[in-house]
Structure formats: structure tokens, C-alpha cells
Amino acid sequence: MQYRVHTDAVKEHLIPAQLTGAQIGFVYANEADILNKALFGMTAKEWRTANPEAEGNIRDNATMEQLVVMSSLESQNALLIQQQMSQSDRLVMLNTLARSQLTSLLSNPSIKSLENKPLLN
Numbered sequence: 001m002q003y004r005v006h007t008d009a010v011k012e013h014l015i016p017a018q019l020t021g022a023q024i025g026f027v028y029a030n031e032a033d034i035l036n037k038a039l040f041g042m043t044a045k046e047w048r049t050a051n052p053e054a055e056g057n058i059r060d061n062a063t064m065e066q067l068v069v070m071s072s073l074e075s076q077n078a079l080l081i082q083q084q085m086s087q088s089d090r091l092v093m094l095n096t097l098a099r100s101q102l103t104s105l106l107s108n109p110s111i112k113s114l115e116n117k118p119l120l121n
Helices: 002-014 021-040 044-050 064-082 087-106 109-115
Strands: none
Touching: 002 021, 002 064, 021 044, 021 064, 021 087, 064 087
């Protein structure tokens, strides 16, 4: 859900009508990498280079807590894009949010109990 909010904000505020399809793809990938850098400290390409044997991509290999934070960052970045904040300022703010949210989630004992429960009875 937050992914769609994020991509809509990118489309509405960062993609001029005259861009080609390849250029549009670059804008989306660049914004995805801002989120990756804020949360994981690296781009998807940097992760692939550092983890050549891994299956899937950086997000496929994320923890539950990281995925929860990523969803939050997508929503926050959409808001910051709408407010016309620069990409560099967004990265700093999103990284601060990611670190705070991860710390909060990882220190919450309720999260640990959820990880040990089966999804279906």
C-alpha cells in the first residue's frame, strides 16, 4: 500500500511529461535507492555486488523489522516529495527515521513474541 503512495508521489512531483520511458525508470530506481540507502546504507546495486551469492534482492533479504520500516519510509518519502524537500535532505531525514524506528522495533519484546507465533492455526 505505501509503495503505491510512494510511486504516485514520484510520478506526480518528480517526473516531467517530456521524459522518455528509460528516464522515467531511472527516476523511480533512484528514489528506490534513496530508501535503500536510508534503511540499509547502500543501493540495490551495491548490495548485489556485496552479496553475489544471495538469492533475490536487498528487500527480499530484509528482516521483518526492516520491511516494516521500509513501508513507513515509503510513506514518509512521499510526503517529503510533496513538500518539495531536496533529495539530499530527504535522505538525511529518512535515515534518521529509519534508525529511530528500527531501534524502537528491535527493543520491543512484543515483536519477538510475534516472530515465534505461527501465522495460521
